[in-house]
Amino acid sequence: xxxxxxxxxxxxxxxxxxxxxxxxxxxxxxxxxxxxxxxxxxxxxxxxxxxxxxxxxxxxxxxxxxxxxxxxxxxxxxxxxxxxxxxxxxxxxxxxxxxxxxxxxxxxxxxxxxxxxxxxxxxxxxxxxxxxxxxxxxxxxxxxxxxxxxxxxxxxxxxxxxxxxxxxxxxxxxxxxxxxxxxxxxxxxxxxxxxxxxxxxxxxxxxxxxxxxxxxxxxxxxxxxxxxxxxxxxxxxxxxxxxxxxxxxxxxxxxxxxxxxxxxxxxxxxxxxxxxxxxxxxxxxxxxxxxxxxxxxxxxxxxxxxxxxxxxxxxxxxxxxxxxxxxxxxxxxxxxxxxxxxxxxxxxxxxxxxxxxxxxxxxxxxxxxxxxxxxxxxxxxxxxxxxxxxxxxxxxxxxxxxxxxxxxxxxxxxxxxxxxxxxxxxxxxxxxxxxxxxxxxxxxxxxxxxxxxxxxxxxxxxxxxxxxxxxxxxxxxxxxxxxxxxxxxxxxxxxxxxxxxxxxxxxxxxxxxxxxxxxxxxxxxxxxxxxxxxxxxxxxxxxxxxxxxxxxxxxxxxxxxxxxxxxxxxxxxxxxxxxxxxxxxxxxxxxxxxxxxxxxxxxxxxxxxxxxxxxxxxxxxxxxxxxxxxxxxxxxxxxxxxxxxxxxxxxxxxxxxxxxxxxxxxxxxxxxxxxxxxxxxxxxxxxxxxxxxxxxxxxxxxxxxx
Amino acid sequence: xxxxxxxxxxxxxxxxxxxxxxxxxxxxxxxxxxxxxxxxxxxxxxxxxxxxxxxxxxxxxxxxxxxxxxxxxxxxxxxxxxxxxxxxxxxxxxxxxxxxxxxxxxxxxxxxxxxxxxxxxxxxxxxxxxxxxxxxxxxxxxxxxxxxxxxxxxxxxx
Numbered sequence: 001x002x003x004x005x006x007x008x009x010x011x012x013x014x015x016x017x018x019x020x021x022x023x024x025x026x027x028x029x030x031x032x033x034x035x036x037x038x039x040x041x042x043x044x045x046x047x048x049x050x051x052x053x054x055x056x057x058x059x060x061x062x063x064x065x066x067x068x069x070x071x072x073x074x075x076x077x078x079x080x081x082x083x084x085x086x087x088x089x090x091x092x093x094x095x096x097x098x099x100x101x102x103x104x105x106x107x108x109x110x111x112x113x114x115x116x117x118x119x120x121x122x123x124x125x126x127x128x129x130x131x132x133x134x135x136x137x138x139x140x141x142x143x144x145x146x147x148x149x150x151x152x153x154x155x156x157x158x159x160x161x162x163x164x165x166x167x168x169x170x171x172x173x174x175x176x177x178x179x180x181x182x183x184x185x186x187x188x189x190x191x192x193x194x195x196x197x198x199x200x201x202x203x204x205x206x207x208x209x210x211x212x213x214x215x216x217x218x219x220x221x222x223x224x225x226x227x228x229x230x231x232x233x234x235x236x237x238x239x240x241x242x243x244x245x246x247x248x249x250x251x252x253x254x255x256x257x258x259x260x261x262x263x264x265x266x267x268x269x270x271x272x273x274x275x276x277x278x279x280x281x282x283x284x285x286x287x288x289x290x291x292x293x294x295x296x297x298x299x300x301x302x303x304x305x306x307x308x309x310x311x312x313x314x315x316x317x318x319x320x321x322x323x324x325x326x327x328x329x330x331x332x333x334x335x336x337x338x339x340x341x342x343x344x345x346x347x348x349x350x351x352x353x354x355x356x357x358x359x360x361x362x363x364x365x366x367x368x369x370x371x372x373x374x375x376x377x378x379x380x381x382x383x384x385x386x387x388x389x390x391x392x393x394x395x396x397x398x399x400x401x402x403x404x405x406x407x408x409x410x411x412x413x414x415x416x417x418x419x420x421x422x423x424x425x426x427x428x429x430x431x432x433x434x435x436x437x438x439x440x441x442x443x444x445x446x447x448x449x450x451x452x453x454x455x456x457x458x459x460x461x462x463x464x465x466x467x468x469x470x471x472x473x474x475x476x477x478x479x480x481x482x483x484x485x486x487x488x489x490x491x492x493x494x495x496x497x498x499x500x501x502x503x504x505x506x507x508x509x510x511x512x513x514x515x516x517x518x519x520x521x522x523x524x525x526x527x528x529x530x531x532x533x534x535x536x537x538x539x540x541x542x543x544x545x546x547x548x549x550x551x552x553x554x555x556x557x558x559x560x561x562x563x564x565x566x567x568x569x570x571x572x573x574x575x576x577x578x579x580x581x582x583x584x585x586x587x588x589x590x591x592x593x594x595x596x597x598x599x600x601x602x603x604x605x606x607x608x609x610x611x612x613x614x615x616x617x618x619x620x621x622x623x624x625x626x627x628x629x630x631x632x633x634x635x636x637x638x639x640x641x642x643x644x645x646x647x648x649x650x651x652x653x654x655x656x657x658x659x660x661x662x663x664x665x666x667x668x669x670x671x672x673x674x675x676x677x678x679x680x681x682x683x684x685x686x687x688x689x690x691x692x693x694x695x696x697x698x699x700x701x702x703x704x705x706x
Numbered sequence: 707x708x709x710x711x712x713x714x715x716x717x718x719x720x721x722x723x724x725x726x727x728x729x730x731x732x733x734x735x736x737x738x739x740x741x742x743x744x745x746x747x748x749x750x751x752x753x754x755x756x757x758x759x760x761x762x763x764x765x766x767x768x769x770x771x772x773x774x775x776x777x778x779x780x781x782x783x784x785x786x787x788x789x790x791x792x793x794x795x796x797x798x799x800x801x802x803x804x805x806x807x808x809x810x811x812x813x814x815x816x817x818x819x820x821x822x823x824x825x826x827x828x829x830x831x832x833x834x835x836x837x838x839x840x841x842x843x844x845x846x847x848x849x850x851x852x853x854x855x856x857x858x859x860x861x862x863x864x
Contacts, residue, residue: 038804038841166800171786173805174793174812175740182739236730305744305752305806305840355804387745602800606843610803613842636749636838645856646835647844 006148008662009033009088013071014145019092020049021069022137028053030089033073034081035065035326038355040603041081041668043168049598051160052093052153053133054117060170064366065328065350072481075429077358077492078460079569079664082599086662094148095142103136104129149417154657155597162658165603168468168561169352179322180351181309185380188311189220191372191387192242194228195393196442197630198255199449202226207248214244222375226442229372231381242386254629259353261487262626264296264399264691266420271484277457283416287407291515293508294404295678296694297500299624300397300641302493307385308355308361308394312369314377318336319346323366324353327429331363334430335370337447338440358615359429359491361394363383364438371439388634393438396624396631397493398424398461398486402504412516413527419501420479425452426462426487426496429472433676435491452484457494459567466671467496468567469505471527489624495670498565499615500692502671506561507688507692510679520679530564535653535655536573536592537562543651544575544590553686555580559679561672570595570668572608576648576676580684583696584647586616586677591669593652596660608652611669617642619674621693711772713738714782724770728762729753731769732779740780740809744838751837755779759821761814761833763787764848783816792816795854796847803841811837815851823859827852 006014013019013033021029030049036042042062050057063070073085090702097117104122105112108129116123122131155162174179196203203226212219215230217237228249230241260266272616311322319341328348336343348366356362369383385393401422409415428435434450441447454462459465467478513523521541528534541560543545549558557580562573570593577588589612598604621640625633633639657663674692682688687702708719711770713736716838720735732738732755746765753765755780784790789797792812802808811834818833825833830851839847 034727038802040803166797167802170797170800170802170805171789171793173802174796174808175784175789176781177739178805179742181742182733184734184737184739235734236726281828303840305750305804305838306742307744353804354806357840387747601712606800606803606846609845610842612846614840617842635747636745637747640841641838641840642844644831644837644839644844644848647842650845 002184006091007084007087009071009073009084010091010148010360016092016096016144016146017142018071019089019140020096022134023061026134027059028055028133029061029063031063031066031070032085032089033065033071033327033329034076034085035350036352037326039607040600041076041166042601043091043165043603044082045086046088046168047160047165050281051158052090053097053120055120057160057165059120059296067328067332067348072329074330074432077326079565079666079668081664082319082662083664086599090152091148091150092146092412094152094346098150099140100133100136103139104131106133107136111132119361125608130352141311149466158422161599162597165600166507178352179306180311180322181306183311183322183351184382185311188380188382189233189376190232190237190238191229191233191367191369191381191383193383193389194242194245194249195389196226197251199441199446201251201254203228204250209252210248211241211244215241222372224371225444227439228372229368229383231372231376241384253417256628257487257626257630259626264298266402267399267401267483272422272481272482273617274478275464275480275482277480279479282432282477283475287416289408290618291508291512292403293404293504293511293690294401295500295504295507295690297399298402299399300493300618300622300625301391301637302357302360302394303641304354304356304390306359307387308352308365309382309388310366310369311380311382312366312373313380314373317345319370319373321346321348321366321370322351323348323362324351324356325366326356326359328433330368330429334363334437335367338367338437339370339374339442340508344681351561358359358397358493359395361390365428367437367439376531381692391634391639392631395428395435395489395491398426398463400497400500402500404504404508408512412512414471414473414512416475417469417473418477418479421463421467421497422481422483423463423497424490424491425454426490427455428489428491433491435489452482454482460568461497463497465495465566466501466563467497470530470533470564471509472529488624488631494611494614495667498563498671499618499674500665502561502563503692506672506675507678510559510682511688524562532571532594533562533564536594537573539655540573540575540590540592543592544577546575552683555684557680557682557684559676559681559683561675561679563671565664565668565671570663570665572668574612574669574672574676576680577674578677578680578684579692580681580699582699584620584677584694584699585646586620588649589673591650591652592655593665593668594655594657595663595665596657597662598654598657599662600689601654604654605652607665608669609650611667612649612650612652613642615670616648616677619677619692619694623693708768709773710822711774712776720769724768726754726769726803727765728767728769728772729764730770732764738779739782742806742809751810751814752807754813754837756813756817759817761798761817778813778816780812782784783812791857793855793858795850799853800848801846801850802843807837807839811839811847819855819858823855836849
């Protein structure tokens with residue numbers, strides 16, 4: 001059999017023993033570099049291993065995010081975990097299964113073809129042999145590199161993959177300690193920080209005496225250039241010191257922001273790195289039937305339920321860090337670079353945190369903890385951010401402004417399409433993006449600034465993610481203005497540019513349908529030849545009772561949108577039903593998705609639902625607010641998110657896609673949900689609102705205009 | 707002066723300032739880590755516990771005010787091996803993603819079901835509306851509470 005191309009993770013980590021280890025307690029440990037954030041990846045990877053090894057799921061233990069024993073798979077991002085890490089585990093397990101059966105065949109003096117595996121037991125022509133993985137494990141050389149030549153099981157024989165199994169991590173989370181926050185090593189010291197307000201700001205004064213008075217207990221103040229930490233054996237003492245500190249510190253070179261900078265409109269005209277993608281040069285002839293639309297999305301927050309937290313200890317020259325970051329191997333490298341330690345002198349292990357949906361403060365807290373640990377060797381440091389610190393200093397999802405310039409043919413269909421995008425960078429992950437661990441900028445020799453860049457198009461782009469319509473458009477091009485100096489640190493947040501871009505495309509398509517005097521579903525189908533997307537549009541329209549859609553302008557609306565995430569991951573079509581009075585209430589959402597072979601259907605549905613709720617929240621409510629000093633929305637009152645009383649009823653389903661390869665699902669619903677709401681509001685009001693969030697003020701303004 | 711109260715049915719005495727928060731005492735004095743810190747501002751509900759059966763934000767409640775009272779935390783409900791009907795219902799519905807908000811939500815649901823064994827969907831929404839969930843597991847959570855109510859009515863373990 002010919003070797004198939006190996007997934008990137010196997011190219012980077014070819015040794016079998018990086019992935020699989022047979023343990024004496026008759027379990028098999030499968031290691032992945034991807035980490036659990038509540039998305040269920042550990043369970044899905046366990047299912048894939050159990051399937052390929054023909055083991056019961058309870059014999060599989062998944063080790064996730066461990067620099068000592070696990071593979072380096074960079075960050076857990078972009079809905080790639082099941083495709084890439086799961087694909088790697090499948091090939092590794094198939095190969096190990098083949099090796100184990102070869103050894104067993106030698107022992108039993110039979111043909112390999114006479115052997116089968118049932119529940120981990122090796123059978124010879126259906127009869128028990130007393131052999132299993134553990135009896136032959138010692139004879140399999142797992143230091144060998146994976147070849148990718150072993151046959152994987154046919155999908156038709158699957159009995160674990162494709163079936164819903166409960167998440168392995170949930171029972172602990174429902175009954176007690178479960179998160180990095182909940183680990184208290186003996187004699188742990190609690191730490192909090194005082195944050196440098198911005199890169200380049202220098203600490204002019206710090207009233208340590210007043211801070212000690214406020215702390216009311218044993219307190220150590222650690223200062224290293226412009227990095228300050230408060231350390232105490234008593235958590236409430238460290239917390240009180242940090243809460244008092246910002247008012248007792250003065251900074252030089254603190255930047256001042258203008259109110260206009262919090263709006264997406266500010267981005268236009270700022271210095272930018274401009275790129276042209278697609279069908280350039282644009283046609284020289286003047287457009288005949290030009291339609292233009294501009295939409296915007298403001299800065300939005302990850303707003304994790306837990307403030308970032310990390311544990312670190314430095315002893316005998318070795319640093320051990322426990323973190324809820326999205327990539328432990330990258331974290332180790334980044335810490336080594338800042339601390340001047342060799343990479344081998346650092347161990348990074350993942351422990352659970354609250355859902356992060358992208359690049360939040362988790363990695364930064366790990367450096368904070370490490371800096372304190374280096375100054376107090378031999379002790380465990382537990383460093384936790386304050387709530388206002390999490391809101392104020394996590395990287396935020398970039399504001400975006402998207403303008404579509406579309407020239408129509410004589411039938412009102414797009415003939416030539418230019419998407420113009422203004423956005424700051426979507427990836428400032430240290431090591432793979434244009435950013436650093438936050439505290440490194442406060443140290444004596446901060447690393448030099450990196451000119452911002454976005455993920456390349458072959459990885460789905462950043463601001464340009466989903467900028468290419470799924471529809472049949474003869475000529476499409478993108479002009480991408482990567483804004484160089486945004487007022488806040490920006491980085492990856494679920495879907496990157498997909499939400500604003502899909503919102504723009506699907507809003508325009510609805511307007512074009514109206515212009516052509518056609519139903520939005522019929523219009524879409526007339527320019528959509530992609531069969532998988534067509535099927536979803538037809539299905540979701542049927543589920544939502546689209547044909548009974550009422551008249552526009554009656555205060556109730558139904559809107560539809562469709563996209564394929566990154567133009568290469570899962571497809572999702574969404575219909576939203578809204579009621580608009582002074583505010584928008586999303587009453588119900590229907591979603592049909594095609595993700596190819598779905599490993600854990602209920603877990604994947606949970607992801608579709610979560611993406612829908614988060615997108616409703618972003619679309620209706622969320623905006624990071626700025627004041628002169630930086631992010632001003634630093635609690636849940638100034639940064640409200642969707643509540644139980646506001647969450648729509650949902651009906652989500654996957655079409656049977658088992659004949660197609662697995663596609664990532666984590667982010668596929670966010671763009672279509674936002675756009676379906678926008679279209680539903682347009683249907684309800686008879687007027688379109690182009691700027692997110694769709695607040696009461698914007699609705700009133702739009703109604704006044706009509 | 708030690709402060710005495712009951713936690714999950716066991717009498718406890720802790721040496722803590724009366725102004726210490728109940729959350730701090732539960733986690734750092736008593737090692738009960740299932741009650742989570744989210745905001746410290748009574749805005750998210752991650753820290754919800756029951757004080758004499760009433761849902762209470764542990765992040766701001768001063769421990770001096772709970773002397774001689776009965777505290778219930780998530781650890782007082784059940785364990786993975788022997789879950790309470792609410793915990794089992796959350797597992798049956800897979801009602802959660804990251805899980806950080808869940809222990810507080812389960813405690814508010816417990817208080818609701820103790821006082822109203824047959825809540826409507828609207829009653830459950832009203833009882834949980836002070837809780838935030840960022841992953842978007844709300845509908846599953848509502849179904850889980852309905853399921854637990856049904857189990858308890860049928861004589862399941864309370």
